[in-house]
Amino acid sequence: MSQTKWRSERLSLLGSSIFAEVAAWKLEAAASGLDMIDLGIGSPDQPPTPAVRQALSAAALRTDMYAYPATRSGLPFRQQAAEWMKHRFGAQLDPAKEIVTLLGSQDGLAHLAMALCDPGDTALLPNPGYPIYAASLALAGVECVLMPLREENGFMPDLDAIPDEDWDRATFILLNYPNNPISAVADLAFFERLLDKARRHGVLVVHDLAYSEMGFDGCEPPSILQIPGAAEQAVEFHSLSKSFNMAGCRIGFLAGNEKVVGALRELKANIDYGVFDPVQEAGIAALQEAMSNSELTKAGKLYERRRDVFVEALRAEGWQVAAPKATMFVWAPLPAMLWSLDRPWDSRLISQEMLKATGVVVVPGEAFGSEGEGYVRIALVESEERLKEAARRIGSFIRGNK
Numbered sequence: 001m002s003q004t005k006w007r008s009e010r011l012s013l014l015g016s017s018i019f020a021e022v023a024a025w026k027l028e029a030a031a032s033g034l035d036m037i038d039l040g041i042g043s044p045d046q047p048p049t050p051a052v053r054q055a056l057s058a059a060a061l062r063t064d065m066y067a068y069p070a071t072r073s074g075l076p077f078r079q080q081a082a083e084w085m086k087h088r089f090g091a092q093l094d095p096a097k098e099i100v101t102l103l104g105s106q107d108g109l110a111h112l113a114m115a116l117c118d119p120g121d122t123a124l125l126p127n128p129g130y131p132i133y134a135a136s137l138a139l140a141g142v143e144c145v146l147m148p149l150r151e152e153n154g155f156m157p158d159l160d161a162i163p164d165e166d167w168d169r170a171t172f173i174l175l176n177y178p179n180n181p182i183s184a185v186a187d188l189a190f191f192e193r194l195l196d197k198a199r200r201h202g203v204l205v206v207h208d209l210a211y212s213e214m215g216f217d218g219c220e221p222p223s224i225l226q227i228p229g230a231a232e233q234a235v236e237f238h239s240l241s242k243s244f245n246m247a248g249c250r251i252g253f254l255a256g257n258e259k260v261v262g263a264l265r266e267l268k269a270n271i272d273y274g275v276f277d278p279v280q281e282a283g284i285a286a287l288q289e290a291m292s293n294s295e296l297t298k299a300g301k302l303y304e305r306r307r308d309v310f311v312e313a314l315r316a317e318g319w320q321v322a323a324p325k326a327t328m329f330v331w332a333p334l335p336a337m338l339w340s341l342d343r344p345w346d347s348r349l350i351s352q353e354m355l356k357a358t359g360v361v362v363v364p365g366e367a368f369g370s371e372g373e374g375y376v377r378i379a380l381v382e383s384e385e386r387l388k389e390a391a392r393r394i395g396s397f398i399r400g401n402k
């Protein structure tokens with residue numbers, strides 16, 4: 001009798017195993033009683049504003065909020081999203097046709113290739129890249145052409161270095177600026193060149209703007225949809241998770257090209273029945289508040305102060321890292337280690353040994369793709385005091401005083 005494995009081959013195509021490894025290292029460290037400072041996770045440590053929590057609880061107390069969300073129109077949230085897109089970026093979108101609400105942008109990113117492509121199609125992805133990008137292509141049987149993001153190009157893809165035949169066979173190109181894990185920022189001129197190139201080759205541009213409200217030093221990350229006519233060739237993912245501290249609520253949206261939005265909506269109509277209505281109400285409150293008092297709601301301010309404290313402390317310890325202009329991540333080239341093991345240092349080994357020695361959790365750059373080797377990603381998701389403490393411990397680890 002054949003043994004049933006109850007596990008599809010497909011599952012092994014999902015993402016890098018390094019995240020599971022990091023989780024195992026953390027369990028070990030916790031079991032050994034180490035005081036851990038977890039700068040590995042990309043989840044905000046702050047709550048949403050009182051107005052958002054009030055909207056959520058008021059809606060949750062109503063009796064008419066418990067049907068499948070899809071039985072209502074869901075239009076109010078999309079209308080608010082459209083208004084916010086206009087207010088923030090000057091982008092004009094039809095909430096009925098050019099916006100689809102998502103259970104977090106992860107939901108849309110995971111399903112987009114399945115909604116747009118057939119097995120054997122091709123898409124262009126960044127390397128390093130946020131793990132769901134490659135996973136979603138793998139699930140849909142879509143071939144992936146990787147674009148290296150390297151420091152010598154300011155961590156932007158070299159659009160002209162991608163062979164014409166790859167452009168011609170690609171269904172879409174996916175990028176995200178401000179970038180996770182690299183934290184690089186793109187300007188509108190780059191998006192214009194990207195759109196131009198994509199138009200000439202008939203390629204859809206998919207932009208993931210999860211960190212739109214998390215720019216530093218006055219930087220306001222642009223939307224590709226603020227370029228006139230962009231919605232003919234592009235869609236953009238928006239998330240309330242990072243910018244509004246609503247990661248656990250699971251709400252975001254895709255905006256832009258009507259056909260693409262429609263395809264994703266059609267697929268999702270068969271898979272889920274929409275975002276819990278009280279969460280949509282909370283999302284409306286968050287966007288409304290951002291429009292009336294952007295200073296109050298800008299999550300960027302908090303991370304900007306943490307960045308200043310942490311980058312300065314790390315440099316004082318002898319680790320020269322660049323200060324990010326946005327997001328909540330420091331993308332740090334491996335430090336010069338003043339001690340050696342019997343193997344050469346790589347991003348995985350440094351992360352593992354650093355956690356064992358100091359309790360500070362970071363993610364090996366390699367977890368985001370081969371081009372991430374040589375870096376670690378450090379998330380600014382603890383208080384300034386804890387970040388200083390982390391830098392102090394890291395410094396002594398680098399110097400070999402364990």
Ligand SMILES: *Cc1c(COP(=O)(O)O)cnc(C)c1O
Binds near residue numbers: 208210240
């Ligand atoms: C966190 C993150 C997401 C997922 O956000 P959700 O809206 O919570 O699903 C998508 N893209 C990037 C780059 C992220 O960092």
